[in-house]
Amino acid sequence: MMRRAAAGLVLLAAACAGGTPDTAAAARREAPAQGDADLEARRLASEVRDIADRIADYTGSHRNRPPKRLANLGVDSLTPETARVIVTTDSTRIVVTFRRAQGRVLLSCAGGPALLEEAQLHSGAFALACRTPRGDTTITAQELP
Numbered sequence: 269m270m271r272r273a274a275a276g277l278v279l280l281a282a283a284c285a286g287g288t289p290d291t292a293a294a295a296r297r298e299a300p301a302q303g304d305a306d307l308e309a310r311r312l313a314s315e316v317r318d319i320a321d322r323i324a325d326y327t328g329s330h331r332n333r334p335p336k337r338l339a340n341l342g343v344d345s346l347t348p349e350t351a352r353v354i355v356t357t358d359s360t361r362i363v364v365t366f367r368r369a370q371g372r373v374l375l376s377c378a379g380g381p382a383l384l385e386e387a388q389l390h391s392g393a394f395a396l397a398c399r400t401p402r403g404d405t406t407i408t409a410q411e412l413p
Contacts, residue, residue, distance in 0.1 A: 304373070305373040305374065308366070308372060308373055308374045309374060309377070309396075309398070309407055309409060310409070311349070311350075312350070312364050312366075312374060312376070312377035312396070312398070313377065313394075313396055313407075313409030315350060315352060315364045316362050316364050316377055316378070316379045316383070316396060317379075317383065317384075317387070317394070317409075317411065319338070319341070319343060319352065319354070319362045319364075320362055320379060320380065320381045320383055320384055321384060322341040322342075322343060323335060323341065323354070323360060323362070323381050324381050324384055326340060326341055327381070334354075334356060334360045334381075335354060336354070336356060337354065338352060338353070338354055346367070348367075349366060349367060349368075350364050350365060350366055350367060351364075351365045351367050352364050352365075353365075355378075359380055360380055360381060361378050361379070361380050362378060362379055362380065363376055363377075363378040364376060364377055364378070369401075372401075373400060373401075374398050374399070374400055374407075375398075375399045375400060375401065376398065376399045377396040377397065377398040377399075377407070378396065378397045378398075379394070379395075379396045379397065383395070383396070387411055392410055392411035393408050393409065393410050393411075394408070394409055394411075395407070395408055395409075396408075396409055
């Protein structure tokens, strides 16, 4: 009986250990190469746009009240690469920041739900306020088909 339990534990440990490198390697392959401004801009713009869309849906179904937290939208504030936050003062803003800024061209980008209308009016293009190591700038992002 002890041999079967020990053999089961060894097989379980081997199965668990075997899955980890594949998942970590896949996560590294999906991450944009550091220093590539175009990939960084697309990554941040995609997250800001997705959250803006969720905010518009939430606001429409909650009597025109925007969400106070990302959890209200069913979105995590941290991903392996980014930290995301909703800032609600006079208007709602979404800020997405790279967690590891070392070697990045863009550090963070921000936008609001109004970017959805802007994208509709300009064939998918919308402006984002971004922060770089040298200061603030505005980029124009393009929605992917």
